[in-house]
Amino acid sequence: MFKLFKKKGISVNAVVDGQLIPITAVKDDVFSEKMLGDGYAIEPKNGEIYAPVAGTITTVFPTKHAIGITTKDNLEILIHLGLDTVNLEGKPFKLMVKEGDTVQQGMQLADMDLEMVKAAGYDDTIIVVYTNMDLIKDVSEIVTGNVIHNSEVQIIKLND
Numbered sequence: 001m002f003k004l005f006k007k008k009g010i011s012v013n014a015v016v017d018g019q020l021i022p023i024t025a026v027k028d029d030v031f032s033e034k035m036l037g038d039g040y041a042i043e044p045k046n047g048e049i050y051a052p053v054a055g056t057i058t059t060v061f062p063t064k065h066a067i068g069i070t071t072k073d074n075l076e077i078l079i080h081l082g083l084d085t086v087n088l089e090g091k092p093f094k095l096m097v098k099e100g101d102t103v104q105q106g107m108q109l110a111d112m113d114l115e116m117v118k119a120a121g122y123d124d125t126i127i128v129v130y131t132n133m134d135l136i137k138d139v140s141e142i143v144t145g146n147v148i149h150n151s152e153v154q155i156i157k158l159n160d
Contacts, residue, residue: 057102
């Protein structure tokens with residue numbers, strides 16, 4: 001899908017198996033109103049989180065609920081593990097990466113204990129946000145429905 005555009009953009013893959021939804025459907029205004037940037041979200045079927053792109057890990061929050069990746073084209077991507085999960089102080093997350101690590105697209109980044117997140121009363125939706133929108137010319141529409149990690153979900157075209 002979208003193979004025609006691969007040379008003209010950055011292919012962004014699903015970070016987890018689950019139900020792909022538009023970022024505008026996320027139950028948090030910061031994400032749904034695109035205050036941090038555009039992107040997509042997945043209601044996960046499991047807690048295995050994978051890199052949507054190749055790049056360098058530039059941010060790992062101390063509470064392990066969010067990971068930042070920067071691509072070779074300087075696109076900054078934030079992977080946010082659940083809503084308000086910062087309050088869980090890192091307990092449901094096991095990270096496989098640290099700041100400065102180089103990752104390949106599809107490499108496992110983390111494990112998230114979905115049951116622990118839900119039992120604590122939090123939403124386990126995984127959000128992927130492109131935070132430096134000034135570099136972006138176009139973000140392709142997503143096709144909602146079931147996705148498998150490492151399958152392409154969006155194409156990002158950068159400004160010339």
